[in-house]
Amino acid sequence: MNVDLREFRAAFVAEAEEHLAAVQSLLLKVERAEREGKRAPGELRELMRLVHTVKGLSAMVGVEPIVALAHRMEAVLRQAERAGGLLNEQAIEVLLAAARAIESRIRSVAEERSPAAAPPGLLAALDNVELPAPEALAELPLDPLLASKLGPSERHQLEEGTLGGKRAVRVDFAPSAEKAAEGFTINTVRERLASLAEIVKVIPVTSPASGKVPTGLFFALLLLTDATDEAIADAVGVDPADVELVLLPRAPACASLPVDVEDDACLAEGRGGLLRVEVGRVDDAIAMLGGLVVTRARIVHAIDRVEAAGGDTRELRSLMLDTARQLRDLRAALLRVRMVPMAAVLERLPLLVRGLARASGKQVRLELDVGSVELDKTVAERLFPALLHLVRNAVDHGIEASDERVRAGKNEVGTVRIVSVTRDRNIELRISDDGRGVDREAVARHAGAPPPVTDAELLALLCRPGLTTRGEVDTTSGRGMGMDIVHKVVVRGLGGELALETRAGVGTTFVLRVPLTVAIVDVLTVRCGGERYAVPVSVVQEIVELAQEQVVDGVSAGRGFALRYRMFARRGRSVPVFDLGDALGTPTSAPAPHALLVRRGDGELVAYAVERVLGQQEVVVRPLLDPLVASPAVSGTTDLGDGRATVVLDLLALTSSLEATRGRRRAA
């Protein structure tokens, strides 16, 4: 016999990887549904199918670690299916971890290495997943054939689907050689239906052979759909009259109730009810609004020119003021659609902290005090991984073991606390622990730098790429993102600020300040070195007339910035003033009489002198993604209304980069 199963390895890897990718995206879909309080029975069944296939394949090529993982994943999914399509956050977390573990073992197979054993902790976690008990099902008026074949997951799918305004229909397909010749087989019928309907269940039924059922076999297909009977019949190759309505959508049922009896419930649902909208649609609308904002700026420029030519523009000006207000209101309304409650973003943290505490053998309590703060979905999505990292760090590195805490006279249970408040148009998140504080000496040793004096310097060291104070990677904090990524997410990605307060033996607090929204930004436009720049208004504390201040030359010995600078006093503190053109490498001889006063994350003030402040307007910032042109001091570009790209500066990053130069010089 000359069949060698090893020849199938490449095919195995390809199929398994494809399934794994689908598993991960389905899990995320289920997670989204779960957060919205919806069930996802269809997705769950698809997950079971994929995981099972991966298991069977792996058994065939003898990859036991994958078989073990996939088997337990299947068990969790089956349990969820019995519960009617419900998974919880903890279960999804564990399933995702298992999917990742399988993925890495498939890669081993691809590279002809022997895959690592399944991590026992992960297997145990899969075994210990607890899911809610199955919920009682509403009785659905179904005919006995369907009723006897439907499991809880399918009943929930029907309930969910009809509640969502779809109707359930049954259509029978009887295969025959003639039908197959016309292109109607159970496979092609299912493929065609997939674009018209959710296929809830297909039941094979035998009946005495007849004209309609030539082979004595037909398939009863139960569908959820908003397509017409004609479209369904067309896909199955039957008469529209053969499409049988099984269940009505729920909403019409509500509307048809006598108004005087049930109108309150109906109206309440209509008025205060929830509308689920794809994020993409809201984003499209916001992008269009961005276009409007640019057009408005162009019109204002045109009016300027008309006025310069001696035209009467008073009425136009007043109309443009109205437009500005209306655009602002429209923007606010659109952005509100994208807002999610902070509490919802953080709701999976308690479980996570519990898991982390268990894994590290510590006792940790998580306190959340986030009130009713809401933030933009994009901001939330970008912020969450950074937050997760800080919480992991707090549990892993901050909080001490119980005995150590008792010896130090602390409560044996450590506390991680997350507080969020909104300030102006920013959200401030404080993640604090009452642990041992950051070990300055250890951080300095690992970074190969002198011990930092201030918390800001310590944070800068912590945020150096690749820094870890652990000898080896541990199970939780060692993986995923480092502080440098947290810094990047918060400061570069979201235009926010990151600060640190830590005291040995008392605890550590990270402060994240990020804008509530990112789509449209108020900027100041300034000129210096012959160039025009935009600076987000949110970072500028004040515009200072330098002529009004006592400006003196800076003393390098004290602060040692890389650039020449001047200083002036503000509320008893000396503030360095950099020429913005100098700082950006485009020096100019023109006088720079105005300065933008910026407050850094650590509370210190810095000022940047410019030739002119041109104005203030709302712009849409496009991030610079091309690494060739990306620079730490640039957060993106924008169109101010004249069709030219204008650089939007990140003054906080610019300050840091001026300081980094200083740090390197001092270390050298």
Add this chain to the structure above:
Amino acid sequence: MSNQSFERSVVPEILVVDDSKVMRDMISACLRSDPNISVTHASSGLEAIERLSLGRFDVLVLDVNMPDIGGLEVLEFVRAQDKLKDLPILVVTTRSDDVSRERVLAAGATRYLTKPFDPQTILSEVQALLGTVPAGVQTGEA
């Protein structure tokens, strides 16, 4: 012999049912190493039921765990039909499937094979079901 009442085609036709394409390809490669065997694929239990109602097969090789309707449901459905009640069926399972040998046999499987299996084993099993070699005996052809 179990398949006595079954009229033999000139070249025995095997229906291989598995939702994984790689598995179907692997099993066909094993079976096709016998030039006297022809193989047809079905990618789901429903397709298998359809094919069985439209054509004639000498042996069904059936994966036990599939989406929509699984191997056990296919077995029960097939055995409930007069013209298929004697069809030899080889059921393929994974060791960790929560399906016992007894349950598979009770549902109507003729023989039972657990993954992973080597190419010779599945060929011998199918040949045994075709009556070309007795069950459980190696052909020695390897």
